[in-house]
Amino acid sequence: MTVLFGVFLLTLLVITAVAIVRTKNLFVAVMLLGIFSLLIAANFFILDAADVALTEAAVGAGISTVLFLGALALTSEYERHATPHRWLSVVVVLSAALVILYATFDKPAFGDPNAPVHQHVAPWYLEKTPEYIDIPNVVTAVLGSFRGYDTLGEVFVVFTAGIGVLFLLSAPRSGKERPRPARPELVAIGLREDLIPRVVGRLLVPFILLFGLYVQFHGEYGPGGGFQAGALVAAAFILYALVEGEGRTLQALPQKALTALMIIGALLYGAVGLAGIVLGSEFLDYSVLSADPVSGQQLGIILIEAGVGMAVTGVLLSIFHAFAARDEI
Amino acid sequence: MDFALDIISWILLAAGGAFVLVGGIGALRMPNLYTRMHAASVTDTMGAVLVMAGVMLQAGLTLATFKLAAILLFLLITSPTASYALASAAMLAGIKPDAGQAADLEQDS
Numbered sequence: 001m002t003v004l005f006g007v008f009l010l011t012l013l014v015i016t017a018v019a020i021v022r023t024k025n026l027f028v029a030v031m032l033l034g035i036f037s038l039l040i041a042a043n044f045f046i047l048d049a050a051d052v053a054l055t056e057a058a059v060g061a062g063i064s065t066v067l068f069l070g071a072l073a074l075t076s077e078y079e080r081h082a083t084p085h086r087w088l089s090v091v092v093v094l095s096a097a098l099v100i101l102y103a104t105f106d107k108p109a110f111g112d113p114n115a116p117v118h119q120h121v122a123p124w125y126l127e128k129t130p131e132y133i134d135i136p137n138v139v140t141a142v143l144g145s146f147r148g149y150d151t152l153g154e155v156f157v158v159f160t161a162g163i164g165v166l167f168l169l170s171a172p173r174s175g176k177e178r179p180r181p182a183r184p185e186l187v188a189i190g191l192r193e194d195l196i197p198r199v200v201g202r203l204l205v206p207f208i209l210l211f212g213l214y215v216q217f218h219g220e221y222g223p224g225g226g227f228q229a230g231a232l233v234a235a236a237f238i239l240y241a242l243v244e245g246e247g248r249t250l251q252a253l254p255q256k257a258l259t260a261l262m263i264i265g266a267l268l269y270g271a272v273g274l275a276g277i278v279l280g281s282e283f284l285d286y287s288v289l290s291a292d293p294v295s296g297q298q299l300g301i302i303l304i305e306a307g308v309g310m311a312v313t314g315v316l317l318s319i320f321h322a323f324a325a326r327d328e329i
Numbered sequence: 330m331d332f333a334l335d336i337i338s339w340i341l342l343a344a345g346g347a348f349v350l351v352g353g354i355g356a357l358r359m360p361n362l363y364t365r366m367h368a369a370s371v372t373d374t375m376g377a378v379l380v381m382a383g384v385m386l387q388a389g390l391t392l393a394t395f396k397l398a399a400i401l402l403f404l405l406i407t408s409p410t411a412s413y414a415l416a417s418a419a420m421l422a423g424i425k426p427d428a429g430q431a432a433d434l435e436q437d438s
Binding site for chain 1: 403406410413414417
């Protein structure tokens, strides 16, 4: 049954991908990308990767669609004419596809218990998580503690991306002062004149925030964690910006606070790692944070997940505001 | 008892699936934007309610049922709002709600 659903979803995925490549209308392409992300999230979910599915649905289908639309508002709606060297690119893509297809014949069968991925460190993680960390969600244990270095790297990648986009988009053009929106009165009011979306949007914002906090603090017990929670909290503020206007959102959570969230989040993660050294163990070893090694691990994971959530919220909202504040590139 | 619940749940799921299918066909076959939205709204209301009710019967009186109820409430609040926003945006963009109009926006552009 899983294989049947998987093949069905993957077929839809291929159809969507072809449609994205073929369409000339970039707005349609962005909408199709959202569908693509949702399909792949469903695919992750039937493969029991609920954490990844939640991230993909929140970031891929939700936030990046909004960011793409923000970028699209600064450029044109239609793709320019394709480059003339089409045959060359077709040949390159086809040969790469053939090589990858050939390589898949060496892969172990789907769900094979003897596959290398199930023989390497995964059994150790599954076996030792109850002993060392004692939380039900092994994914969070691997992400936060066993592979803490990788997650630290991810947080700093997100942080660097945020800094990079801010540098690119908040620079004033050619010595002039910061460009003003073309129709400030429309940007200022947002959808405030449209009663139904405004009422429903305001009704939903607190619940989305609450759900974001649930995902943040329930990450040890179920699917969730800092990345997903950060995306959800950012989504709540973006919804608020859509119904109430850019200005009110910046009043509620000013850009300075967002930058601070980015920096404090990334630094909190690093500081928890350094605390391991200071207390006499290794970088990112949380066992020494508390008298009991197991509760020390749990405390460390809660702290670094909080750092991840803050950094992701700050970066996503900063990028959104940076797009929204410009009227052209 | 369990068997009866199973049958009711499958009837609900099948009916929900049928409504989603009808909505999908309608969204493809209807002549213009407003009639398409009208057809597609069936999937958000009847389709979602029936499928969710069927899944809730499968889940029984557990935490999952309450989560499903919360999701259903969320869908019932957001989908009509999204439909309203879409129709209102189409009106602002100047698409006239004319039932006899054969061409729609996609064919124009």
